[in-house]
Amino acid sequence: MMKLNRINFIKKTSVTAAGASIFSILPSELWKPPVAPSDKINIALIGCKNQVFWDLKCHLDYNDATCVALCDVDSNILNDRAEQIKTNYKVNPRLYNDFRKMLEQKDIDAVIIGTPDHWHCLQLIYACQAGKDVYVEKPMANSIAECNIMVKASNYYKRIVQVGQQQRSGYVFQESMKMIKDGSIGKLRKVNVWGNFNYGTGSIPAADSPVPEGVDYDMWLGPAPLRPFNINRFHGSWRHFWDYGGGLMSDWGVHLIDMGLWAKDLIEAPSQVLTYAANSSTGKRVRDTFDTMTVVYPKKDYVINWDMTAGVQQGPYEKLYGMAFIGEKATIVTDRNSYQVYPEWDDKKKAGKTEAKSFKEGKESHAQHARNFLDCIKSRKSPVCTPEIGRVAALHAHIQNISARTNEQLLNWDDTNSRFTNSEKANALITPEYRAPWSLPNF
């Protein structure tokens, strides 16, 4: 019955959308189709603090989505977020500290996973098993083995899984991809990708301390090793420690390198990476991850280069992060809000080899990414960032983090057998060891 309602709903909305363009001078608010509560997509959120609360809001700003549950192991955050949802969206989600209990709630259609990276795999698998569709934040997981399992589980349970690489839904990237693929910049030879941010150097050292009131620390750690509580390994700054994240390399690398892969529609793990990694900043900071990395990914007919200097807020083309797609006729330089096309000069014609263009966007890609997820929940079509795409992007960060950690500058990866062919030290870091009672799902 529920499903039938939803199919009718899709038909209703597509008719309204077509009609809306004719009367587009009317305020868009008037054209928001009324959605019966039974036709709304019921969303639950796991991990409510920062970015992902924003992701949830992006979904709820569409009137065919509503929030029915929130889960966080920090009750302070949970209660605060619940109040915000109540005030802004006039709904009263049920609140949980344990996501497993939350997943028993029958009316949940989709779950957004916004916890630290070391939780993504288990929470996605539990959600898929419970029959929920999933929006999982990037990087898809904190290890190669977990990414592999997540792809298999998403397909096995036939769930719609969108990975939170929202740049795939971003206007400037979609336009850049069109120009690359229609030949406007000629043969694409190289993609230079860089990300320099202050925060990548880590946090100011702090002593271990008691667990803050209202926090279930054991459930925050989950499958990660047991350690005394330290504020630097908690909210936000966990990303500098291998147990939970992969540093700036996986934080931004996944988003940005994904664009270099999309440029040639590559959904393939790297077969070889050449990595230089160092800790070259001088401030007193704590972290496991590296603050300086240069990585070369040779592809069949082009090359992707990643360059990262944490602690520096400058970069090529005056961008602290960005990409340069270098073609024979022109280079496209882009970040999340803009692109510029720099044509090569044709000496014979005394003209540029292509048109110089530039564009500055005001739109936010998260909202489009959320819309795509909601649409795919209804249509059961593949979203723009599938688990396969998420996995490959994550492997383009994990493999060179492993290379840096093992000091093996050149690693060869056999994706069919999920092994490095030239380093047993590197093979030892493919699969994380889960802390009991958690165990890595068997797929």
Ligand SMILES: NC(=O)c1ccc[n+]([C@@H]2O[C@H](COP(=O)([O-])OP(=O)(O)OC[C@H]3O[C@@H](n4cnc5c(N)ncnc54)[C@H](O)[C@@H]3O)[C@@H](O)[C@H]2O)c1
């Ligand atoms: N797509 C993007 O642009 C983007 C931007 C920022 C962060 N992210 C991703 O979002 C995720 C979260 O990052 P963040 O910076 O918001 O982290 P954060 O530490 O600020 O927030 C994580 C939240 O998860 C909660 N949590 C931890 N374990 C939990 C559990 N077992 N059950 C329920 N809640 C739990 C924490 O209490 C906290 O409220 C990461 O994977 C990160 O890479 C994506």
